Amino acid sequence: MTELPPYRANIDPQWIDFNGHLRDAYYALVASYAIDDLMDFLGLDAAYRARTQCTLYTLELHLHFLHEVKSSDDLRVESSILDFDRKRIHVGCRFMCSRVSDPVATTDMMLLHVHQGDKPSSAPFPDEVQLQLEGLRAPPALREAFAPSSRKIELQRR
Amino acid sequence: MTELPPYRANIDPQWIDFNGHLRDAYYALVASYAIDDLMDFLGLDAAYRARTQCTLYTLELHLHFLHEVKSSDDLRVESSILDFDRKRIHVGCRFMCSRVSDPVATTDMMLLHVHQGDKPSSAPFPDEVQLQLEGLRAPPALREAFAPSSRKIELQRR
Numbered sequence: 001m002t003e004l005p006p007y008r009a010n011i012d013p014q015w016i017d018f019n020g021h022l023r024d025a026y027y028a029l030v031a032s033y034a035i036d037d038l039m040d041f042l043g044l045d046a047a048y049r050a051r052t053q054c055t056l057y058t059l060e061l062h063l064h065f066l067h068e069v070k071s072s073d074d075l076r077v078e079s080s081i082l083d084f085d086r087k088r089i090h091v092g093c094r095f096m097c098s099r100v101s102d103p104v105a106t107t108d109m110m111l112l113h114v115h116q117g118d119k120p121s122s123a124p125f126p127d128e129v130q131l132q133l134e135g136l137r138a139p140p141a142l143r144e145a146f147a148p149s150s151r152k153i154e155l156q157r158r
Numbered sequence: 159m160t161e162l163p164p165y166r167a168n169i170d171p172q173w174i175d176f177n178g179h180l181r182d183a184y185y186a187l188v189a190s191y192a193i194d195d196l197m198d199f200l201g202l203d204a205a206y207r208a209r210t211q212c213t214l215y216t217l218e219l220h221l222h223f224l225h226e227v228k229s230s231d232d233l234r235v236e237s238s239i240l241d242f243d244r245k246r247i248h249v250g251c252r253f254m255c256s257r258v259s260d261p262v263a264t265t266d267m268m269l270l271h272v273h274q275g276d277k278p279s280s281a282p283f284p285d286e287v288q289l290q291l292e293g294l295r296a297p298p299a300l301r302e303a304f305a306p307s308s309r310k311i312e313l314q315r316r
Contacts, residue, residue: 017190018207019274024216024267025190028183032175049176058182061221068278109182116177120226155241155248155268 004041004136006096007034007077011069022069028061031093031107034077038091042129044113052115054123056089059110067104073097075104080138082146086124087113089133092146108146162199162294164254165192165235169227180227186219189251189265192235196249200287202271210273212281214247217268225262231255233262238296240304244282245271247291250304266304 009030017023039045039056049055069075076096083090088110095105115123125133167188175181197203197214207213227233234254241248246268253263273281283291 018204019213019215023187023190024219025183025186028186028219028221029181032181032183046176055177057177057226058223060223061182061186063186063219065216065218155243155246 004079007037009075013071016071027063027105034079038079042132054115056111057114059112061109063107065105067100069104080142081133081136082138082143084133087122162237165195167233171229174229185221185263192237196237200290212273214269215272217270219267221265223263225258227262238300239291239294240296240301242291245280
């Protein structure tokens, strides 16, 4: 299994909210930039997008906030291909900062390969991208590690 | 049931990504600002936070992207109290834009009332906030409408 290079984020001081920690939405922004890097890694880069009119759309995104991140923290995103099919990729990301041993947050999202035109429509990945995804697919144990993070949100009465 | 006032967002041109539409993370930012307004509405405003050292932390967030939003679109967030208990609120938001009749996205999130100090810890809502939440709680049908949006993310094989 090939490993994806981690994405390193610089925390903009404007991303810190009135609670004195990284505002929830900026974890999503950091993950979004990590996915831009993943697209480049997979060859779904600007040149590919210009040539084919194909790109990735996010269908769904879940975020779990586990530890507070402060303006003085570093932040690193480790991404994994949890699953994929002909047109979709299920990506998981762990947010790590060196002050904390566990992930400070996790996210998983479903991405769809789309041909943009007058009316965007889903499109199969080229063979070479399929092959690359095959080499990157996370082992079942890692996939399982993301399963609880992707649960339904609800209040369970005790 | 009292209705919450909608939050109206101005789409910053920098929020549009290389796909020509609103970048996924900025839906989360718009929702985050809508929650700031909700906190003010509930009386969990800056004065309350300064007086009590209590605030809301986001524990978990799900986002579903249903229609593309362009830079020329307006964007309005309608929030609902889907559920709550002594310390937590489950909020649902629909993102509406006047060009499209259906929601362009939905989000739901779990918020925790936290006393910040040397070590942040969960804290019960004051009685007056509990009472307000009671008056705002969404009817079961609306809560059900958010249930599919809060599902586990997975690829279902056909």
